[in-house]
Amino acid sequence: MIARHVTRTLGQIAVFAAFFLFWEILVDVLHVKPVILPPPSLIFAAMVKHWSYLLANTWPTLFAVTGGFAVAAALGFVIAVGIAYSRWVSEMTYPFLVAAQVLPKVALAPLFLIWFGFGLTPKVVIAALIAFFPIVINTARGLGSVEPELIQYMHSLGASWREIFFKISLPWALPYIFASFRIAITLAVVGAVVGEFISSDNGLGYVINYANTSLDTDVMFGGIFALSALGVVLFLVVVLVERMVLSWQVAVEGTPETM
Amino acid sequence: MNMRRLFIAALGLVLMSGPALALDKVTLRLDWVFGSEHAPIFLARDKGFFKDEGIDVEILAGEGSTVTVKLVGNGTADFGYAAADQALMAYAKGLPVVATAVILQKNPVAVIFPSASGIKTLTDLYGKTLGVPTLSVSEKQWRYVEKLNKLDEAKIHQVSLGTGIAQMIEAQKVDAAVAFFFNDGLKVVSDGTPMGWILLSDVGLPIYSTSLVTNEDMIKKNPDLVRRFTRAFLKGWTYALGHQQETLDTFLKDNPTVDPKYSALKFPEVLKLTQTPDTEKNGIGYSSQERWEAMQKALLDMAIIDKGVNVADVFSNQFLK
Numbered sequence: 001m002i003a004r005h006v007t008r009t010l011g012q013i014a015v016f017a018a019f020f021l022f023w024e025i026l027v028d029v030l031h032v033k034p035v036i037l038p039p040p041s042l043i044f045a046a047m048v049k050h051w052s053y054l055l056a057n058t059w060p061t062l063f064a065v066t067g068g069f070a071v072a073a074a075l076g077f078v079i080a081v082g083i084a085y086s087r088w089v090s091e092m093t094y095p096f097l098v099a100a101q102v103l104p105k106v107a108l109a110p111l112f113l114i115w116f117g118f119g120l121t122p123k124v125v126i127a128a129l130i131a132f133f134p135i136v137i138n139t140a141r142g143l144g145s146v147e148p149e150l151i152q153y154m155h156s157l158g159a160s161w162r163e164i165f166f167k168i169s170l171p172w173a174l175p176y177i178f179a180s181f182r183i184a185i186t187l188a189v190v191g192a193v194v195g196e197f198i199s200s201d202n203g204l205g206y207v208i209n210y211a212n213t214s215l216d217t218d219v220m221f222g223g224i225f226a227l228s229a230l231g232v233v234l235f236l237v238v239v240l241v242e243r244m245v246l247s248w249q250v251a252v253e254g255t256p257e258t259m
Numbered sequence: 260m261n262m263r264r265l266f267i268a269a270l271g272l273v274l275m276s277g278p279a280l281a282l283d284k285v286t287l288r289l290d291w292v293f294g295s296e297h298a299p300i301f302l303a304r305d306k307g308f309f310k311d312e313g314i315d316v317e318i319l320a321g322e323g324s325t326v327t328v329k330l331v332g333n334g335t336a337d338f339g340y341a342a343a344d345q346a347l348m349a350y351a352k353g354l355p356v357v358a359t360a361v362i363l364q365k366n367p368v369a370v371i372f373p374s375a376s377g378i379k380t381l382t383d384l385y386g387k388t389l390g391v392p393t394l395s396v397s398e399k400q401w402r403y404v405e406k407l408n409k410l411d412e413a414k415i416h417q418v419s420l421g422t423g424i425a426q427m428i429e430a431q432k433v434d435a436a437v438a439f440f441f442n443d444g445l446k447v448v449s450d451g452t453p454m455g456w457i458l459l460s461d462v463g464l465p466i467y468s469t470s471l472v473t474n475e476d477m478i479k480k481n482p483d484l485v486r487r488f489t490r491a492f493l494k495g496w497t498y499a500l501g502h503q504q505e506t507l508d509t510f511l512k513d514n515p516t517v518d519p520k521y522s523a524l525k526f527p528e529v530l531k532l533t534q535t536p537d538t539e540k541n542g543i544g545y546s547s548q549e550r551w552e553a554m555q556k557a558l559l560d561m562a563i564i565d566k567g568v569n570v571a572d573v574f575s576n577q578f579l580k
Binding site for chain 2: 201215
């Protein structure tokens with residue numbers, strides 16, 4: 001069991017290593033100037049040299065991402081319940097949601113500055129807007145996928161709406177909800193960075209943008225790598241929580257996991 | 260006629276028509292989207308100045324001087340129109356970008372503010388909200404100016420701005436901002452609010468601005484092309500100075516979607532930046548070793564570059580005539 005985990009992790013590391021090695025060789029063979037595209041060795045060196053700068057700027061982005069994700073989850077859940085249980089809500093809001101989703105938030109970002117001011121708030125709003133659509137869709141789908149016969153049966157036993165929702169529908173929808181959380185957390189990272197590109201004096205998006213205009217391409221990629229690492233860590237946190245919640249559910253409810 | 264004579268006649272025709280068709284096709288990447296600050300360039304193309312020098316130029320819009328110097332330094336674009344300090348930064352980082360003509364002699368970054376605010380000097384900013392473009396090199400230039408003028412940073416409420424500077428001023432979310440006076444500043448004027456500005460170059464920042472740049476390899480391999488291009492380019496600016504309305508009209512015709520009111524406000528201000536005592540004596544596009552050295556020293560002081568280069572490698576006045 002342990003051996004399988006170890007070989008799997010080593011394999012995943014090997015994929016990254018192969019990618020970086022290929023990159024390192026490619027820029028050397030093609031004589032690409034480091035200020036255009038630096039080799040990974042220079043990028044890692046820059047990351048080590050500026051590690052406290054990168055770390056200090058990771059926190060603001062982390063706050064913006066988790067804040068945006070939390071808002072998206074709460075808002076998405078509420079709207080999803082409305083969609084799942086009211087045909088009227090579903091039909092009225094669906095087209096609007098889709099239109100709002102495909103709208104490029106980057107275009108609205110200057111307006112957000114005017115409405116929400118500077119600092120963390122506009123970043124959280126943009127992150128939430130980008131992340132909430134998959135949560136709404138999947139949660140609504142999950143809630144709506146419970147077999148109607150089962151609900152009718154519970155009704156006939158005298159169960160209240162609340163009992164049915166919390167004991168049947170919600171646990172049933174959890175795999176769908178967590179699937180959407182995986183997507184939403186990565187979108188929240190994108191959203192927070194978009195907010196930082198528009199206006200910020202801190203965060204990894206700021207680091208990337210500032211290094212770009214200063215022609216410090218190695219630091220810029222350092223910021224990009226740090227951002228990727230942040231996204232991966234947050235994704236893994238979601239997966240971990242998902243495992244914990246769903247396995248608890250198996251223990252208590254006996255409902256099969258859908259993985 | 261026998262076949263041999265026919266053949267020789269045909270050969271002669273081909274040889275004679277050869278040079279007339281062989282225009283040098285080159286790309287010119289600008290610093291930003293097309294605006295009236297580029298009007299003299301469009302004029303030079305439309306009036307045939309480039310064709311007269313045997314050049315067929317393709318004018319491409321840009322996304323900032325930073326990208327343009329990267330493209331020129333990488334050889335992806337033949338010529339560029341980009342800020343001189345970015346060219347120097349690029350050279351210091353290993354991109355062989357050379358300026359063959361410095362068009363805008365003064366950096367247009369300024370502290371802009373509504374005229375009604377009563378701001379006259381930098382210390383009038385105390386107690387006010389100032390938008391600073393933290394995502395660009397302009398922010399470092401502002402910090403340098405603060406240092407040179409011994410400003411007390413704590414007395415000014417500074418917030419970070421990226422895009423939408425004009426909107427922020429119009430929405431009165433900031434009292435003033437550090438921005439390109441002829442872009443964001445005049446945009447606000449065009450929308451109806453009179454603006455004032457303090458140019459950072461007037462309070463101690465010795466930075467040359469947008470220049471014609473090319474790659475060092477291009478100069479080595481084809482100096483004649485660089486000379487012809489620079490000559491045609493400068494002819495456009497010289498003509499524009501003497502025929503402002505015609506130049507503006509040509510630009511608006513080429514770019515019908517651009518706001519004509521804003522363009523008309525911008526154009527004369529941009530032309531003013533091309534004239535200094537240096538250029539009056541030596542011609543438009545001239546730059547001096549002293550000012551390039553001063554600019555490099557400022558960049559070193561601002562920690563924008565950490566190692567100096569031989570500035571004589573980064574600019575040249577030899578293509579001005």
